[in-house]
Every structure is written in C-alpha cells, then in structure tokens.
Amino acid sequence: MALALAGIGEKRVVTGVCGKDEMIRHLQDLGFTTGSEIEVLGENAAGMILLVKGVRIALNRGLANRIMVA
Numbered sequence: 001m002a003l004a005l006a007g008i009g010e011k012r013v014v015t016g017v018c019g020k021d022e023m024i025r026h027l028q029d030l031g032f033t034t035g036s037e038i039e040v041l042g043e044n045a046a047g048m049i050l051l052v053k054g055v056r057i058a059l060n061r062g063l064a065n066r067i068m069v070a
Contacts, residue, residue, distance in 0.1 A: 001068070001069060001070075002064065002065045002066075002067065002068060002069070003038065003050075003059075003064045003065070003067040003068070003069050004048070004061050004064035004065045006038075006040045006048075007040060007043075008040050008041070008042060008043060009010075009039075009040065010039070010040050011037055011039045011040075012037070012038050012039075012040075012069035012070065013035060013036070013037055013038070013055065013069060013070050014032055014033060014034055014036045014038060014067060014068070014069055015034065015068045015069060015070045016034060016067065016070070017032060017034075017066060017067055018066045018067075019066045023063075023066065027063065027066065030052065030055075030057055031052040031053045031055065031057070031069070032052065032067050034058065036052060036053065037050070038050050038052050038067075038069065039051040040053040041056065046060060046061070047059055047060040047061055047064065048061070048064050055070065062066070
C-alpha cells in the first residue's frame, strides 16, 4: 500500500519506491530505503509529517503516494 494511506501513529516498513530514477534517489537520500521503518506523526490535506531514522520529515501527498509500505 502507499504510505499516503497510513494513519497517524502507524509504523510501517518501506517495501519500495516508484518513480523516475532522480525521484527514487531523492527519496532514498531522505531515508526512504527498502526496509526502513517509518512512523506517521501527523497529517493534513497537503501532506504528512513522518519520523524516518530519528529525523522528522514533512512530505507532500504526491511523494507519499510513491513510497510503498507494508
């Protein structure tokens, strides 16, 4: 499922990233690598606040839809 569908407080594991090579590299540089655990700290209509490898990251819904989690 896409990360954008996760609710507040949920912890998920990244299973993959979709998109062009440049977009995949950018998301991997932010910490969204296969096997990484992500916690959803907050969300609104525009995007999500996530905890990735101990760092808070704000991500818009378009990018969150490209990150597949289990």
